[in-house]
Amino acid sequence: MKKIRVLIAKPGLDGHDRGAKVIxxxxxxxxxxxxxxxxxxxxxxxxxxAIQEDVDFIGLSCLSGAxxxxxxxxxxxxxxxxxxxxxxxxxxxxxxxxxxxxKSKGIRAIFGPGTPTEETxxxxxxxxKGE
Amino acid sequence: MDxxxxxxxxxxxxxxxTVKKSIEKFPERKDEFKTFSHINIKRLYTPADVQFSYLKDxxxxxxxxxxxxxxxTMYRGRLWTMRQYAGFGTAEDTNKRYHYLLKAxxxxxxxxxxxxxxxxxxxxxxxxEGEVGKCxxxxxxxxxxxxxxxxxxxxxxxTSMTINSTCAIILAMYIAVxxxxxxxQSELKGTVQNDILKEYIARGTHIxxxxxxxxxxxxxxxxxxxxxxxxxSISISGYHIREAGATAIQEVAFTLANGITYVQKIxxxxxxxDEFAGRLxxxxxxxxNFLEEVAKFRAARRLWAKIMKERFKAKKPxxxxxxxxTQTAGCTLTAQQPDNNIVRVAMQALAAVLGGTxxxxxxSRDEALALPTEDSAEIALRTQQIIGYxxxxxxxxxxxxxxxxxESLTDxxxxxxxxxxxxxxxxxxxMKAIELGYIQKEIADSAYEYQKAIEEKKxxxxxxxxxxxxxxxxKNILKVDMGKELYQKEKLRKIKESRDIDRVKKSxxxxxxxxxxxxxxxxxxxxCVKSMASLGEISDALREVFGEYKEM
Numbered sequence: 001m002k003k004i005r006v007l008i009a010k011p012g013l014d015g016h017d018r019g020a021k022v023i024x025x026x027x028x029x030x031x032x033x034x035x036x037x038x039x040x041x042x043x044x045x046x047x048x049x050a051i052q053e054d055v056d057f058i059g060l061s062c063l064s065g066a067x068x069x070x071x072x073x074x075x076x077x078x079x080x081x082x083x084x085x086x087x088x089x090x091x092x093x094x095x096x097x098x099x100x101x102x103k104s105k106g107i108r109a110i111f112g113p114g115t116p117t118e119e120t121x122x123x124x125x126x127x128x129k130g131e
Numbered sequence: 132m133d134x135x136x137x138x139x140x141x142x143x144x145x146x147x148x149t150v151k152k153s154i155e156k157f158p159e160r161k162d163e164f165k166t167f168s169h170i171n172i173k174r175l176y177t178p179a180d181v182q183f184s185y186l187k188d189x190x191x192x193x194x195x196x197x198x199x200x201x202x203x204t205m206y207r208g209r210l211w212t213m214r215q216y217a218g219f220g221t222a223e224d225t226n227k228r229y230h231y232l233l234k235a236x237x238x239x240x241x242x243x244x245x246x247x248x249x250x251x252x253x254x255x256x257x258x259x260e261g262e263v264g265k266c267x268x269x270x271x272x273x274x275x276x277x278x279x280x281x282x283x284x285x286x287x288x289x290t291s292m293t294i295n296s297t298c299a300i301i302l303a304m305y306i307a308v309x310x311x312x313x314x315x316q317s318e319l320k321g322t323v324q325n326d327i328l329k330e331y332i333a334r335g336t337h338i339x340x341x342x343x344x345x346x347x348x349x350x351x352x353x354x355x356x357x358x359x360x361x362x363x364s365i366s367i368s369g370y371h372i373r374e375a376g377a378t379a380i381q382e383v384a385f386t387l388a389n390g391i392t393y394v395q396k397i398x399x400x401x402x403x404x405d406e407f408a409g410r411l412x413x414x415x416x417x418x419x420n421f422l423e424e425v426a427k428f429r430a431a432r433r434l435w436a437k438i439m440k441e442r443f444k445a446k447k448p449x450x451x452x453x454x455x456x457t458q459t460a461g462c463t464l465t466a467q468q469p470d471n472n473i474v475r476v477a478m479q480a481l482a483a484v485l486g487g488t489x490x491x492x493x494x495s496r497d498e499a500l501a502l503p504t505e506d507s508a509e510i511a512l513r514t515q516q517i518i519g520y521x522x523x524x525x526x527x528x529x530x531x532x533x534x535x536x537x538e539s540l541t542d543x544x545x546x547x548x549x550x551x552x553x554x555x556x557x558x559x560x561x562m563k564a565i566e567l568g569y570i571q572k573e574i575a576d577s578a579y580e581y582q583k584a585i586e587e588k589k590x591x592x593x594x595x596x597x598x599x600x601x602x603x604x605x606k607n608i609l610k611v612d613m614g615k616e617l618y619q620k621e622k623l624r625k626i627k628e629s630r631d632i633d634r635v636k637k638s639x640x641x642x643x644x645x646x647x648x649x650x651x652x653x654x655x656x657x658x659c660v661k662s663m664a665s666l667g668e669i670s671d672a673l674r675e676v677f678g679e680y681k682e683m
């Protein structure tokens with residue numbers, strides 16, 4: 001069976017990468033193939049990497065408050081490039097009222113501070129469509 | 132006095148009789164007790180665990196090795212500076228918040244800049260989209276800086292500015308604003324962070340490669356030495372290293388290792404260590420493990436004093452003093468049951484005070500969700516005031532000094548940090564260790580271990596992995612709307628239209644030519660900001676000469 005492939009990405013200028021690194025490692029330990037982009041990626045760079053790496057999921061991490069601008073842009077670009085089968089989820093310092101907005105823009109789940117990594121792993125397993 | 136051997140012998144007896152009998156019936160909560168720095172916590176600490184020489188290892192406050200504090204009378208003279216880090220939206224918004232905080236009794240300002248300002252992009256740059264005014268105030272030109280400090284006399288307040296890659300530019304703007312207010316540079320008091328090494332390690336707002344970045348750090352330090360004698364020209368920061376996941380020992384080790392690197396850099400340029408070391412300052416985190424944190428501050432102070440005296444042969448006491456700002460640990464705040472954060476912050480703040488901090492920022496309860504509202508920011512400030520004015524701890528100097536536990540932990544942290552510093556030096560120093568990814572990996576390992584410990588419930592986080600209850604998300608959250616970004620872009624456009632473009636171009640050309648030499652960059656940067664060149668334009672001029680750093 002094909003391994004589940006996940007891209008963890010840091011859009012925008014935010015340098016807080018503790019969460020992104022921790023979740024990358026937890027997903028790897030859970031048996032997924034994980035690519036981490038490093039900090040300061042534009043939505044275009046993230047989408048290009050996702051397509052090149054043929055990932056099933058993109059996890060976006062942002063703690064600077066720019067999530068409402070940057071997360072939807074990633075989903076839009078995926079659509080434009082016909083890659084909207086890639087499932088996008090996110091995490092970071094994100095107030096509750098923004099979660100509804102982000103979901104309406106096609107971000108499938110938001111994992112805030114204090115979320116056990118197990119929850120994200122479960123989300124990925126349940127939403128993986130396979131071959 | 133009891134004989135130490137006698138105490139040890141008696142302790143053994145106590146373990147084998149009284150304790151043994153007790154744990155048969157009531158076993159201890161854990162098989163082994165450890166701090167997160169992997170320090171073994173003994174069942175009981177006695178005089179046998181703290182065999183220091185009082186005069187050599189502790190000494191007296193205000194004297195080498197400063198274990199008990201840097202000022203002779205500590206808070207009996209003056210309380211620490213209550214300095215709340217604040218900034219959001221436009222300079223207009225933040226100026227209002229500063230007036231509010233000063234009226235509420237805050238004693239110093241601390242500026243949070245948005246990410247585009249920190250990374251050298253104007254608000255209208257494509258990379259700035261969505262980030263303008265989000266986690267700090269947006270500053271594009273000198274005009275914004277004038278608005279930011281409108282009605283705030285710069286000869287009266289002290290200002291700390293969290294700025295690193297673009298530190299020289301922001302400091303130049305501050306100097307220019309002061310000049311307009313009629314305040315000479317020599318009277319300015321405050322701090323710039325100017326600590327680029329930890330940006331590569333943990334915080335991520337670097338622009339240029341390490342070499343030219345270190346030159347900018349040096350230029351700011353030396354410019355301040357000659358022109359702003361009361362200014363702290365660097366704040367060597369463990370805060371962000373800890374936030375990224377480091378342990379208390381790693382925080383001390385990596386911060387002091389960075390400090391060594393800066394001192395070396397300046398000394399290499401031919402300046403005597405006692406000419407500048409007195410203006411170096413530090414910035415630490417205050418985390419959850421109360422006693423370990425108190426010990427950490429004391430250990431850092433003693434170790435730095437030794438490094439400055441023994442290694443750099445400093446002669447002035449001021450050069451050996453580790454003066455520091457503290458912020459409570461943002462990473463310990465929970466989005467769940469956010470009011471609990473008030474209690475966490477109070478204890479972390481108390482640890483910082485018992486550890487002898489010179490200034491303090493207390494986090495607000497809602498910061499795991501967004502920037503703080505005015506109400507939350509006020510509770511955070513009140514927390515400091517309660518510690519300072521009501522708890523009584525400020526009347527004592529180093530009140531935990533002499534505690535068997537705290538002295539033993541102080542020794543252990545100093546030992547652990549010394550060992551790390553040795554390892555880094557064997558590797559070829561901090562710059563090499565960063566290049567190899569060693570420091571980053573050590574921190575990431577600790578962060579992952581911490582996360583696992585929480586998920587395995589080895590660590591309990593109240594409201595997160597225990598004592599959980601369903602709750603409604605809090606409603607009153609500070610929002611910075613997109614209107615701010617548009618307003619800021621428009622302001623910048625108007626300034627660009629109305630300035631003397633020839634003067635701007637000339638100043639930027641001059642900056643580039645100075646950048647190619649080894650001359651101090653500050654005077655030409657001051658001329659650039661006065662010509663109304665924008666922060667982005669000045670950064671771009673330097674990018675042209677220095678190039679950009681690419682993370683591996």
